Amino acid sequence: MSDDQFCRDLAQQLRVDSVRMSDAAGSGHPTSSMSAADLMAVLFDRHLRLDVDELDDARRDHLIFSKGHASPLYYALLKAAGIISDEEMLTYRRFGSRLEGHPTPRIPPTDVATGSLGQGLPIGVGLALAARRLDRLPYRVWVLCGDSEMAEGSIWEAFQHAAWEQLDNLVAIVDVNRLGQTRETMLGWDLEGYARRARAFGWRALVLDGHDVGEIATALSQAVSESSKPTVLFAKTRKGRGVAAVEDKPGFHGKPLEDAQAAIKELGGQRHLTVTLAGPETQDEPHLFDTKQAERPSWDLGEEVATRSAYGTALSWLGDVDGGVVALDGEVSNSTHSDLFAEAHPDRYFEMFIAEQQMVAAAVGMQVRGWKPFASTFAAFFTRAQDFTRMAAISRADLRLVGSHAGVSIGEDGPSQMALEDLATFRAVHGSAVLHPSDANQTVQLVQQMADRPGISYLRTLRGKTPVRTPSSEAVTIGGSRTARSTDHDQVTVVACGATVDEALGAADVLAGEGIDIRVLDCYSIKPIDADALAAAARETRALVTVEDHWPEGGLGDAVLAALATDPQRPAVVKLAVREMPVSGTPEELRHAAGIDAEAVAAAVRDVLAEPARSGAESTAKT
Numbered sequence: 001m002s003d004d005q006f007c008r009d010l011a012q013q014l015r016v017d018s019v020r021m022s023d024a025a026g027s028g029h030p031t032s033s034m035s036a037a038d039l040m041a042v043l044f045d046r047h048l049r050l051d052v053d054e055l056d057d058a059r060r061d062h063l064i065f066s067k068g069h070a071s072p073l074y075y076a077l078l079k080a081a082g083i084i085s086d087e088e089m090l091t092y093r094r095f096g097s098r099l100e101g102h103p104t105p106r107i108p109p110t111d112v113a114t115g116s117l118g119q120g121l122p123i124g125v126g127l128a129l130a131a132r133r134l135d136r137l138p139y140r141v142w143v144l145c146g147d148s149e150m151a152e153g154s155i156w157e158a159f160q161h162a163a164w165e166q167l168d169n170l171v172a173i174v175d176v177n178r179l180g181q182t183r184e185t186m187l188g189w190d191l192e193g194y195a196r197r198a199r200a201f202g203w204r205a206l207v208l209d210g211h212d213v214g215e216i217a218t219a220l221s222q223a224v225s226e227s228s229k230p231t232v233l234f235a236k237t238r239k240g241r242g243v244a245a246v247e248d249k250p251g252f253h254g255k256p257l258e259d260a261q262a263a264i265k266e267l268g269g270q271r272h273l274t275v276t277l278a279g280p281e282t283q284d285e286p287h288l289f290d291t292k293q294a295e296r297p298s299w300d301l302g303e304e305v306a307t308r309s310a311y312g313t314a315l316s317w318l319g320d321v322d323g324g325v326v327a328l329d330g331e332v333s334n335s336t337h338s339d340l341f342a343e344a345h346p347d348r349y350f351e352m353f354i355a356e357q358q359m360v361a362a363a364v365g366m367q368v369r370g371w372k373p374f375a376s377t378f379a380a381f382f383t384r385a386q387d388f389t390r391m392a393a394i395s396r397a398d399l400r401l402v403g404s405h406a407g408v409s410i411g412e413d414g415p416s417q418m419a420l421e422d423l424a425t426f427r428a429v430h431g432s433a434v435l436h437p438s439d440a441n442q443t444v445q446l447v448q449q450m451a452d453r454p455g456i457s458y459l460r461t462l463r464g465k466t467p468v469r470t471p472s473s474e475a476v477t478i479g480g481s482r483t484a485r486s487t488d489h490d491q492v493t494v495v496a497c498g499a500t501v502d503e504a505l506g507a508a509d510v511l512a513g514e515g516i517d518i519r520v521l522d523c524y525s526i527k528p529i530d531a532d533a534l535a536a537a538a539r540e541t542r543a544l545v546t547v548e549d550h551w552p553e554g555g556l557g558d559a560v561l562a563a564l565a566t567d568p569q570r571p572a573v574v575k576l577a578v579r580e581m582p583v584s585g586t587p588e589e590l591r592h593a594a595g596i597d598a599e600a601v602a603a604a605v606r607d608v609l610a611e612p613a614r615s616g617a618e619s620t621a622k623t
Helices: 003-025 030-035 037-046 068-080 120-135 153-164 191-200 213-223 260-266 307-321 339-344 356-368 379-394 422-427 440-451 500-512 531-540 556-563 587-594 598-610
Strands: 062-065 141-146 170-176 204-209 231-236 304-306 325-329 349-351 372-378 399-404 433-435 456-460 465-467 482-485 492-496 518-522 525-527 543-547 572-576
Touching: 003 030, 003 037, 003 068, 003 213, 003 260, 030 037, 030 068, 037 068, 037 141, 037 170, 037 213, 062 068, 062 120, 068 141, 120 141, 120 153, 120 170, 120 356, 153 356, 170 191, 191 204, 191 231, 204 213, 213 231, 304 307, 307 325, 307 339, 307 399, 307 440, 325 339, 325 356, 339 349, 356 372, 356 379, 356 399, 372 379, 372 440, 379 399, 379 422, 379 456, 422 433, 422 456, 422 525, 422 556, 433 440, 440 456, 465 500, 482 500, 492 500, 492 531, 492 556, 492 598, 500 518, 500 543, 500 598, 518 531, 525 556, 531 543, 531 556, 543 556, 543 598, 556 572, 572 598
Parallel strands: 062 141, 141 170, 170 231, 204 231, 325 349, 325 372, 372 399, 399 456, 433 456, 492 518, 492 543, 543 572
Antiparallel strands: 304 465, 433 525, 482 518
16 A cells, blocks of 8 residues: 555545544534544654654644544544544543543643634644743644634734744644635635735745645645744645535534444445554753752832732742743733843743733643743733633643733723733633732742642732732741731721732721721632631621722622631621722822722721621621
């Protein structure tokens, strides 16, 4: 059998297995898998470097199915390579199976979860950056894209950044099968139209017949030839290739074939071909960055330091002692202060420009290889990349995201720059930690702990300076809190975070002059929250007042209510938060207008003490 004929037969096997899987599951995307079968058959037979006995080898190539709905094709490839059995393949989409409807890292060697279109290529950029600048190994990153996702802006963020970085170790293969879910794509089979766009971004673009094994082989050989550019293949294909009932016909997206047995027969029946993948092309070990001993930064009590500045100092120090730490920023590093890391560790700093989706995606790609990315921008702008964060959780990714300039406390810039929903957004991410330190010494300890924490961690930092109130020797932990003020006669507990801690303490001074003692709890960890400290406050004081520089929905107040939801002795909870759309002004003016300053806190405490005491089943939250 010739090499070309083997690839043709392997492609037919991949189509048959895609049909079989979807038929057994009663759902799936066989037609989207069938169009790309020839492309993947040639890639696996001739170019993908992967030792199936060492799927975690640092030197292996990486294959990302950006069109994750073509999972039947992906799993059929794993079977052909001997990574899974035919029996497991047919558990596709069943409860408990590793073979989910869209691939996830539950089934090695899958690096990341896909399925939300437009994400695979940006993540591939991150992996290619890791290969080039961090691991310093010659592995390649291959990304199979669908033509429908060419409409996603994140795809073009990836095209732009990959070209700027000259990532010639990145190859995108676009399956141009013309048909989306409901209609023809914008460009249909206009391959030159796609190619012109890619070339304009600085890529080497090749057009080909995606069902001609010879053309595919030539194009892939060109893709791995010497170049200073990333390469993209635009391959003309036909959805449902090989089965007349569905080939190039609308209305069959995401559906198993009606007559699977007839389709299998038309495709030539079942085959039992196996493909032997080439191993990694080098025996070199991944690069390691030098480290040194350095004392953890700290500040004296009473110093005025912005937590964003403390973040940059802490991150720079962390880079000294941990060679796995890397930093990315959305071209605001002199505001987030990741510029301090960039100055100290330029080889591990990545400028991602104003492309937040690409920034978070690149961080996801880098963590695949075990690096520890910290990605920072203004807190408000992480909303651009929220889908990437959501999918990162499905990928079981370890990310550290840092948002500065949050809340009305940023002042004159106005509401477009004021993150007022970030705490709620990140609290909703599975397995996340949401942190909002009020001073510099808290910040440095939390940054240190984020480095080794699995899952997604979000740190909210402040633009303005705050006094250092936490001794550097005092332990600050994810899931902890700090009692900033307390007496033996506390009547109310005020729960605050970030900038509102100082406002709560200011209110405590005013109220003490009136003979009213309050406890001030600094909840620097909003998720996980210190439920024990809150339960003690619920037992020992008459009411709780939460105060936050955030909308009332989903932030600190709701986290407190959730922690106390089943407490039979829960007292009244009053939530102070930003309730009206803010405008420009000084931080002091804006906190006053929002009703989250010391004056508002003191008034809320007086009001709650003026009401009859309630507890247990009678307790209700005031909003």
